[in-house]
Amino acid sequence: MNVITEPRSNADSVASSSVVPGDRALAAWEIVSLVSSALIGEWILAAAGGRSKLIVAIPITLAFVLIFVSQVLRGESLRDLGLRFDNFARAMKLLALPMLVVAVLALAVGLLSGARPDLFRWHPERPIAGQLALGFGWGLIQQYALQSFVNRRAQIIWQKGTRTVILTAFIFALLHFPNPWLMLATFIGGAVWAFVYQRAPNLFALALSHSVMTWVLVSTLPTSALNHLRIGFKYFA
């Protein structure tokens, strides 16, 4: 628990101390705006766009423009956001036990439901290192949006603590609707990652955890349960 001992920038202190009510409303609006962009992409454009998925990039781009501009306007540094290496080991240490527990649970659930673990199931055409590297990149993007934006804006509303962890996890799970197993996994994962981020903000550690845990879940749980990690309208495809 070295939050107090770590150097904190202005942006970090704003997120946890004197916040005017208007800032809370603005932070809530930012979260809603990001979530709406993701849902528009997942549910409306993925359905209406036909074979071309390029149109989904429009709300996603708008969402990332919002994230970047908001972070600049709020004076958040890369260090504030968690793009740093000094606390990587500490974040990994916090992540190790939950990752191990979830991995064992996933293996147990998979075995009990009759699924045989298969380490190459995620993308059989790619080597595991390639899968994990791609998973790391994708995980970094997701964790960047989820933690350095949603989690931090939630902290402006409610400060650090259980409520912001639950809100971040809930939003992460909501974005994986209607895939029930994935929603459960993302709620648990989202809560763990949000908890760790509030104590040791390091997006690289979270992205590594995200990649490894996705690989573990895909390798252990039945394929039918995860439905190829499909979410939104594509879940029914």
Next chain:
Amino acid sequence: MDNKSRGRLVHLLISKSMAEALLIAAVSVGFYFATTNPNLHGVLDNADQSWVTGWAVDEANPSARVEVQLFVDDAFAGHMMANQFRPDVHDQKRADDNWHGFAFRTPELSPGEHQVRVYAVHSNGAGTRRTLQLIGKPYKFIIQ
């Protein structure tokens, strides 16, 4: 966060919402025209234990034949091209020629009330979507 930055952020949020609203509106209109042909018209004239008859025309392309599908009690029962002799359609200037009728032979049905629907098949330009548009109104009839 100073007032100027707050104002900029509010402007960005409003602009983003407007851009997304316009995008959804544009996609909705595009989706409507990709899945619907407002020029498809027709009538389901009659249905009994022997035949289901009517006509269908694409008024944007009145010389073309329209594919139609028959559903009896919400179950698919057959398809055909609406290319049978119907001079009355031509007489009413709904088509360029006399060949826009359809006549399905009614499948064997149990005694009682049944409902038939005939749909025109609409395919988008790329052929990636095929949708059904109801022709006329559903028709109920009784088999003794």
